[in-house]
Amino acid sequence: MARNKIALIGSGMIGGTLAHIAAQKELGDVVLFDIAEGIPEGKGLDIAQSAPVDGYDSRLKGTQDYKDIEGADVCIVTAGVPRKPGMSRDDLVEINLKVMKSVGEGIAKYAPNAFVICITNPLDAMVWALQKFSGLPTNKVVGMAGILDSSRFRMFLAEEFNVSVESVTAFVLGGHGDTMVPSLRYSTVAGVSLPDMVKLGWTTQEKLDAIVDRTRKGGGEIVGLLKTGSAYYAPAASAIQMAESYLKDKKVVVPCAAYLDGEFGVNDRYVGVPIVIGEEGAERILEIEFTEEEKQMFEHSVAAVEDLVEACKKIDPSLA
Numbered sequence: 001m002a003r004n005k006i007a008l009i010g011s012g013m014i015g016g017t018l019a020h021i022a023a024q025k026e027l028g029d030v031v032l033f034d035i036a037e038g039i040p041e042g043k044g045l046d047i048a049q050s051a052p053v054d055g056y057d058s059r060l061k062g063t064q065d066y067k068d069i070e071g072a073d074v075c076i077v078t079a080g081v082p083r084k085p086g087m088s089r090d091d092l093v094e095i096n097l098k099v100m101k102s103v104g105e106g107i108a109k110y111a112p113n114a115f116v117i118c119i120t121n122p123l124d125a126m127v128w129a130l131q132k133f134s135g136l137p138t139n140k141v142v143g144m145a146g147i148l149d150s151s152r153f154r155m156f157l158a159e160e161f162n163v164s165v166e167s168v169t170a171f172v173l174g175g176h177g178d179t180m181v182p183s184l185r186y187s188t189v190a191g192v193s194l195p196d197m198v199k200l201g202w203t204t205q206e207k208l209d210a211i212v213d214r215t216r217k218g219g220g221e222i223v224g225l226l227k228t229g230s231a232y233y234a235p236a237a238s239a240i241q242m243a244e245s246y247l248k249d250k251k252v253v254v255p256c257a258a259y260l261d262g263e264f265g266v267n268d269r270y271v272g273v274p275i276v277i278g279e280e281g282a283e284r285i286l287e288i289e290f291t292e293e294e295k296q297m298f299e300h301s302v303a304a305v306e307d308l309v310e311a312c313k314k315i316d317p318s319l320a
C-alpha cells in the first residue's frame with residue numbers, strides 16, 4: 001500500500017509542529033519545504049531522530065525544491081510572515097500575497113491532486129488567492145481558522161463551566177479577524193446551548209460576552225505574549241484534524257474557510273462556515289440558519305473579507 005505524502009509548505013514554528021504531529025500520528029511521510037536553507041532539513045532530521053524513542057515510522061525530508069512535494073496527498077501552507085505585536089493580520093496582505101503566488105504555482109505544478117490547507121494570514125483572503133493562483137478545484141483548497149477559533153472558544157468555555165473541553169462544542173463562523181462570529185446558539189455544553197446555560201444559572205450573559213471578546217482577540221493575545229511571532233500549537237493541531245479527516249475520509253463537521261458559491265448569500269469568496277471534510281475534500285457545506293442579529297454579524301465579517309480580497313486584486317491585477 002502506498003504511503004501518504006504530506007507536504008508542509010513553510011517550515012517555521014507551525015510547519016515544524018505540523019511535521020511532528022503528522023509523523024507521530026503516522027499520517028504519512030512528511031516533506032518540509034522552506035526557502036530558508038537548513039531549517040526544514042534540520043527540523044526534519046530532529047523529528048526523525050525522535051521516532052525510534054516514540055516508535056513511529058514516518059519518513060521526513062527537508063527541502064528548498066518544490067519538486068520534492070511531487071504527488072503530495074495533502075499540502076499544508078504556512079509560508080509567509082506572521083504578525084508581531086501591534087500589527088493586525090491584515091497588515092500582512094501585501095507581503096504574504098506574493099508568497100501565495102509562488103506557493104500556488106508550485107502546488108499546481110507538482111501536487112495538483114492534493115488537498116490544500118492554507119494557514120497563512122490574512123487567512124480568508126490568502127486562501128482565496130491561493131486557490132486562484134493554483135487553479136485547483138475549490139473543494140480541494142480550504143483555509144484553517146474556524147477550528148482554531150472554535151477550539152479557543154471551547155477552551156475558555158470549559159474553564160468557565162469547570163467541565164472537560166471534550167464536553168464543549170462550539171462554532172466560530174465568519175472571517176478569521178476581529179469580526180469573527182462566535183455563535184452562542186450553535187455552541188453547547190453536552191448539547192445544552194449557551195443561552196440555555198445562562199438560563200440554568202451556570203453563567204451570565206456578561207461572562208459569555210467577555211469570553212466571546214477574548215475569543216475574537218485570541219490570536220492577538222498569543223502574539224502579545226510571544227512577542228516574536230504568533231500561535232503555533234493550536235493552529236497546527238487544527239490543521240492536522242483537517243488533514244486526518246481528508247486522508248481517512250472521516251467526514252468531521254468543522255468550521256473552516258470554505259469556498260462559497262452562493263451559500264449564505266456569498267459568491268466567490270472563502271469564509272468560515274461548517275463543512276464536512278472527507279475524501280473529496282470540502283464535501284458539503286452545512287448551511288445553518290441565522291437569527292437577524294447573527295446574520296448582521298456574519299455579513300459584517302464577510303464585508304471585512306471582501307475588503308481584503310479587493311486589496312489583493314489591487315496588489316495583483318491578475319486576480320481581478
Ligand code: LMR
Nearest residue numbers: 083089121219220230231
Ligand atoms: C491566530 O489566530 O493565532 C493566527 O491567525 C495568528 C495571528 O496572527 O493571530
